[in-house]
Every structure is written in C-alpha cells, then in structure tokens.
Amino acid sequence: MPGAIQMPDQILAELGIREPEELEIEAIAEYCGATIRYRPLSGCEARIIGCRDRAIITINESSWRGRQRFSGGHELGHWMHDRGRIAFQCDYKMYVHGWRATNPETRANDFASDLLLPLSMFQPRARGLPVIFTSVRALADAFKMSLTATAIRLVEHGGLPSMLICNSPQKREWFVASPELSGRLWPLARPEEGSIAFSLLGNAAEGKKTADVRCDHWINHPRAESYWIKEDSLRLHEGTVLSLLWWEDEKQLLDLDEYEEERGNKRSDGRTNWE
Ligand SMILES: [Zn+2]
Structure with missing residues (x-):
C-alpha cells in the first residue's frame, strides 16, 4: 500500500503501466485503497465514500465506458487529494464544466x-494529428476516455496551434489554448454569427460541423478579420457546445509575432496588451 499523496505518473510507474490497454482503472484504484463498483445511480454519475485508508467508489452502471472510466479517475482524484474522511457526489456537469x-x-x-x-503515452499518438473531433474520437477510443478530457489534452499537448472552447446556452464556460496561443489570443465572450457554434447555440439543427470560418467570428484581435481558422463544433448535453478551433494556416501566428514586435509593448510577464 503506497503512503502519503501520490501523483498519477508515480502510481503508473510503480505499477509498471506503459500502454493505454494496461490502464485498468479498477486495478489502479484498488492499488490506491479504493474499490470501484458499478450500480444504478440516479442524479449523479459517480460518488465516493472514504474513511481512513479505504474508500468505495460507486459508478453509474448504465453510463458508457469512456465516461465510467473518467468517473473512476475523477473520484480517485478526490481520494488521493483529500483522503481521510470524504464523501463526494459528482455529476456529468462537473466533468464538462469543472475545468478552469x-x-x-x-x-x-x-x-x-x-x-x-x-x-508519455498520449503525446506520441497525438502529435501532428489534425485538431478536429475525428482525431479526438480516435484518441478517446484508444484510451477509452471521455471526449472533453481527450479534446483538452489534444489542444494542450498535440503540438498544433488551437483552442477548445465550451459555451453553454447562457455563457462561455471555459476555454483552453495550446502553448503558442496561450496569453496571446483570446476568444470573444461569445462566438459570433458566421461561426458554427453560433448556429448550434441558437438551436439550429446539426448540419455542417467542420468549416473554415473567419477568425473575427471567434477571436478578439484588431486584425482577426484577415484570417481564417478551422472550426469543428458539436453539441453536448443541455445545449452546451464544444468547439475546436485550429490555426491550420499559421500565417496569423507569423503576423502576430510581427504585430507584437511593431507595437513593442510586450509586458514583462511576456503577455501583450492589445487595445
Ligand atoms: Zn467530483
């Protein structure tokens, strides 16, 4: 039985796990002192009850496998961070909205x-893949994981300039950007007419999901209207829309370097002040 707080890479190293097929959540949880069981649950996806060094994680037996596995990892996260006496009850919304x-x-x-x-397993498989949901689905299948978690991973670690933006019908919930865009370009508060997400949020029937759209429908930058980005959007539960934006044509990024230099107003924290 491992002691104190352990981080995921440490746990995987101790168990000698090197391939996605070996990522058996039940065995990993057991190693960490938590037993996973599957039961009918209503009103939540998973819950954990823990006391001293043992915990029971209950996962909704009727959810699909990717979500069950994510639920298992999520509850185990509660256990590893807050072990002792704990009780959490977690619903699907937390998996979609609880990121930032x-x-x-x-x-x-x-x-x-x-x-x-x-x-260590994800990056070699993700590197250079087009930033669209087809790639996310292929990776989610390989790792048997949820779509949102896999999409975030692809944007942050896939090596291509991109963003993932989550809009509920009421507001933008969160966004993540790849390292080359982070702190340099920001999405508008809401996607504008002309974007696919705008139609989906307006309850349009799902039609075309991937298209080149003008950058200023999405991005807040004085020169955004001169560029195009690839958008792939899909509607999740309760009208929430998840959008991948990919700067397939990297011209805007090259011009951005120039623009930042011209303005010469880089701040000491490396960020740039736009007007
Ligand atoms: Zn939770």
Missing part, C-alpha cells in the same frame, strides 16, 4: 486526465 477554476472538481478532473491520458 481552482476547486476540488478541477483537481479531480486533472488527476483523471493525468492518470488515464498520461502524456
């Missing part, structure tokens, strides 16, 4: 990603 705040749900989501989409 500092709270136990975000920590649990991050733990699940690091455990079940470990970078």
Whole structure:
C-alpha cells in the first residue's frame, strides 16, 4: 500500500503501466485503497465514500465506458487529494464544466486526465494529428476516455496551434489554448454569427460541423478579420457546445509575432496588451 499523496505518473510507474490497454482503472484504484463498483445511480454519475485508508467508489452502471472510466479517475482524484474522511457526489456537469477554476472538481478532473491520458503515452499518438473531433474520437477510443478530457489534452499537448472552447446556452464556460496561443489570443465572450457554434447555440439543427470560418467570428484581435481558422463544433448535453478551433494556416501566428514586435509593448510577464 503506497503512503502519503501520490501523483498519477508515480502510481503508473510503480505499477509498471506503459500502454493505454494496461490502464485498468479498477486495478489502479484498488492499488490506491479504493474499490470501484458499478450500480444504478440516479442524479449523479459517480460518488465516493472514504474513511481512513479505504474508500468505495460507486459508478453509474448504465453510463458508457469512456465516461465510467473518467468517473473512476475523477473520484480517485478526490481520494488521493483529500483522503481521510470524504464523501463526494459528482455529476456529468462537473466533468464538462469543472475545468478552469481552482476547486476540488478541477483537481479531480486533472488527476483523471493525468492518470488515464498520461502524456508519455498520449503525446506520441497525438502529435501532428489534425485538431478536429475525428482525431479526438480516435484518441478517446484508444484510451477509452471521455471526449472533453481527450479534446483538452489534444489542444494542450498535440503540438498544433488551437483552442477548445465550451459555451453553454447562457455563457462561455471555459476555454483552453495550446502553448503558442496561450496569453496571446483570446476568444470573444461569445462566438459570433458566421461561426458554427453560433448556429448550434441558437438551436439550429446539426448540419455542417467542420468549416473554415473567419477568425473575427471567434477571436478578439484588431486584425482577426484577415484570417481564417478551422472550426469543428458539436453539441453536448443541455445545449452546451464544444468547439475546436485550429490555426491550420499559421500565417496569423507569423503576423502576430510581427504585430507584437511593431507595437513593442510586450509586458514583462511576456503577455501583450492589445487595445
Ligand atoms: Zn467530483
């Protein structure tokens, strides 16, 4: 039985796990002192009850496998971070919306990603793949993981300039950007007319899901209207829309370097002030 708090890469190393097929969530959880069981649940996807060094994780038996596995990793994240006496009950919304705040749900989501989409296995398979949901689905299948978690991983670690943006019918919930865009380009508060997400949020029937769209429908930058990006959007539960934006044509990024230099107003933290 391992002691103290352990991080996912440490756990995988101790168990000698090197391939996605070996990422058996039940065995990993057991190693960490938590037993996973599958039961009918209503009102939540998974829950955990823990006391001292043992925990029971209950997962909705009727969910699909990718979500069950993610739930297992998420609950295990609660256990590893807050072990002792704990009780959490987690619903699907937390998996979709709980990504960019500092709270136990975000920590649990991050733990699940690091455990079940470990970078040492994910990066070699993801590098250079087109940033569209077809790639996300292929990776999600290989790792038997949820779509949202896999999409975040692809944007942050796939090596191509891209963003993933989550809009609920009410507001933008969160976004993530690849390292070359992070802190340099920002999405508008809401996607504008002309984007696929705009139609989907307006309850249009799902039609074309991937298209080249003008950058200014999505991005807040004085020169955005001169560029095009590839958008792939899909509607999740309760009208939430997940959008992948990919700077397939990297001209905007080259021009951005020039623009930043011209303006010469790079701040000391490396970010840039746009007007
Ligand atoms: Zn949770």
